[in-house]
Amino acid sequence: MPEMNLVQAIQSALAVTMRADPDVVVMGEDVGKLGGVFRVTQGLLDQFGTDRVVDTPLSETGILGTAIGMALHGMRPVSEIQFSDFIYPGFDQLVSEASKYRYRTAGEFHVPLVVRTPYGGGIRGGQYHSQSPESLFIHTAGLKVVCPSNPFDAKGLLIASIRDDDPVVFFEPKRVYRAIKMEVPEETYEVPLSEAKVVRPGEQVTCVAWGAMLYEAYAAAEEASDQGVDVEVIDLRTLWPVDLDTIVASVEKTGRFVVVHEAPQTCGFGGELVARVIEKAFLHLQAPPRRVTGFDTPFPLTHEREYLPLAKRILPTLMETARF
């Protein structure tokens, strides 16, 4: 089995899906000749030609709006938005159109669209190359939101997303695009949507994270373990619809809940998870659920490592929660 990083795994997912299904097309800014600014689509143009790997004009509205049209015709477009920070011109198309088409036509039409977009900080990207806007899309009924942390999941989740009949916003953790390598099958496989994964079993605190922050949560959990606190770490993988059962089962065991995300705290997805944990597992709680998140500020450059909820910020929260 070959070793792949995230970029290669996503590339592989696109290639195997495009080979199997002529309705899958890749479109976006610089995705063709250049292979994308992160080279995720490198080589696809040579394999599949300009009809299926399309360098589009520079318009997120156009990329997403025309992709919705293609999807309404029965194709399965995979649109790339170069940075999630630049998704907002196309926001209306996702929020007003892609998400609602099935509902407003009672299923006569649906939009099997995947929007791939790199997100997150830690690459010296400042406020316009670092954002984590996942909660905006989670808030929108009708969209699915996926965020893999590692190459194996990235490939399996992307294939599942492309095959899914609903629109999926697929956030790619660009900070770990090339940092994580693992064995990834060359062939097609799916990692099912809406299934979270316990990546580190533990007994005393439940810690939920996704994407690049999973590694920080894991590092903090290991450090907590050295200090005698046993943390269970859950990789959410699909953010919406969320696998609440896995989280609640864990909190029923540990009685303690910490959620980590890069996005700003206020109205971030962490708040929603805390609310649901309280609703579902209130009588099991031994400590107040906590969030470790980005600040309620635009994303800074020089102090990005302070802004990000890195292990050094997660650890004290884990310890305080464990010893509450």
Added chain:
Amino acid sequence: MQVIRDDGTLDPNLDPGLSVDQVVALYKAMVRTRVVDDRLERLQRQGRIAFHVGSLGEEAAIVGSAAAVRDQDWIVPCYREVGALLWRGYPLQRYVDHMYGNAGDPIHGRQMPDHTFSKAHRYLSVSAPIGTQIPHAVGLAWAAKKRNLDECVAVFFGDGATSANDFHAAMNFASVFQTPTIFLCRNNGYAISVPTEAQTATRTLAEKAAAYRMPASRVDGNDVLAVWRAVRAAVARATQGGGPTFVELVTYRLGGHSTSDDPRLYRDPDEVDAWTRADPLLRLQKHLHHRGAWHTALEADWRKACSAEMRECVRVAEETPAPALETVFSDVYASRPAHLIEQQARALAAHNPDREGS
């Protein structure tokens, strides 16, 4: 461009050569649309439906365009084009049920009235944000091209939409990728209260197409044959691989923007009077009289028939109950996720407390 002259005769150079029967069919569809419209507006005033957005005065632009595209072609509506959907044979009862949001409404009362669609009639779904449908039409046409299908896509939008982001993105994509898309700009003079001359600094809307190197025409939108001719030419270009076409249909919104609007607050009555005299139905009626294919008795019979049909649909719609509350929770996703199952259970319990105990 004008085909039907003011005296009801045709410009022989521009006559698209439609048979009398075809023209009568167009006329009858336009009258039916107006009768339906008129009735719906009255129903709204009486509080029997919540809202209506009509097409008074724009019937030629709408029905003429719908008639000019072929059966396999798609129509992407803005929101005033139910006349096009009815032209394609959509059942009137289903439309009226939709206006009532009752159990017969195909979307279970999920949308405001006048948000129609039908896959069977190759007619996409109306949505309220302005211009968002235009890129869909380009994508739809692009898909047809990629799949080597002989289909083109006609998309309606108003004069106001030409200011929207989505319009420009769509024009650009269509031109760059040469998609078989027909941009039908229904210039009815107003975006709610803002007149076209305050919407744009260009003299016409058609000239905007030049910036995208897209062929364009500007026709009298109250002249159903001119509309038909221009749109049919665009279909021919699209199907021959000539890419997109922009057609500006110059017309006038004789009514309010919707039932929530009062156009007397911003329009000069003289202007409205002038356009009332340019009513597309009167123009076509004159032409048919000229051809000897229509007379007053036929007119009265047809209006009566349309009225009776509408009255019966309203009767049925008013007797049809509201859709089941469960329908609120379906079709959000292909299958219902856990959180929606839970919310549905709570909603049902609150809606009918007895049900919980049973």
Added chain:
Amino acid sequence: MTDLEFKLPDIGEGVTEGEIVEWFVTVGDALQEDDPMVEVMTDKATVSIGAPCEGRVVALRFEVGQVAQVGEVILVLTPSDKAGIDRAKRSSRPSATAVGELHDSLPGAQLFATADRSSRATVSEEPEGAHFAHKPLATPATRALAKEKGVDLRRVPPTGAGGRVTEEDVLAAADADTGQAPADPRDAQGSTSAPDPREERRPIVGIRRKIAERMARAKATAAHFTFVEECDASALVDVRRKYDLEASRQGVRLTYLPFVVRAVTDALARHPALNSAVDETTRELVYKKYYNIGIAVATDAGLVVPVVKEADRRPLLDLASEIERLSSAAREGSLRPEDLRGSTFTITSLGRQSGLLATPILNHPEVGILGVHRIKERPVVRDGQIVVGRVMTLSLSFDHRVVDGHVGAAFAYDVIETLEDPGRIATGFLP
């Protein structure tokens, strides 16, 4: 005949009232459906409203110039056609989306209308015998336990942080209530034996749980063998005494431990197998090219093992002060996470009650551990004479899976030789 009460509809997406501008009908007029009845001016538009059915006007409820609320009856009709009668007979809501019921559907609309609203809430009375906080502090889990045990939290003396009632408090209170030992909630999942009132159960948590797991894992994984030998510490005692005062002038307390650490790092350099760890997942022996020495420290909470990083590179006095810092931090519970990580070999100082010999358990996944016994005066034979010697016993355990007996012994003797001749530490001449 059923009359139809015509209510002012919401004619403009959220309009709440309308002024009657003109009546086109009077009482007694016969109307056809859609005949104009009234002109109404709202916030959004002035519109003419037509008759909903054929009929005769029975009453006008508003004068011109008056304002009617949406949903108020403005006119009453006696319908003459069947459809109108049916509509009049049907509920006030004639269709799925028909408007005119705004006030019915906005029950809180009077919120800002009344100035004087007195609270209807009453203060609940305190239960009899409530001694403690009116609103006791407790986590949800504790509250759940209290509920299960039938314990009123307001009567429970809190012993937890910040005046909080703990689970133990609840169990004690339940015990006092019933005169019996509290049932252990864990019994349901684990042991099924009945609680014995002569026993007290305490959960194994925190550091204790960590110790329990680590020790069990070490014992279950490594194949321990223990090697014990004596060391003549006379010279070492002399050296320490000689420099003790000078060291204390520099603020360092000179113990024997830094000498032991140095002897160990020197010996590890010669026996790399002992500075290694077993990677259980890959079944590899990982040779560490750095020397971080774990120092086991007993604390009130249990055993912790802070680590002297790069011990081989530190001068003796630096070793001494680092060991001192780590030991006191361990006892105060102020160790930093990095103080606890990365040891490659562990020394456990067995203290005053160190006994004759010990069988130390490895600090998993390390492969060697050295237990240092207290230096004692003992009879030793030197040059054929029995003299009073100062003897330090060393108890070493090794993982026999990767450390052969003779390798472990050779390592032990290297450590002993250095300790017996501290000059080697000063000169760097290794045994």
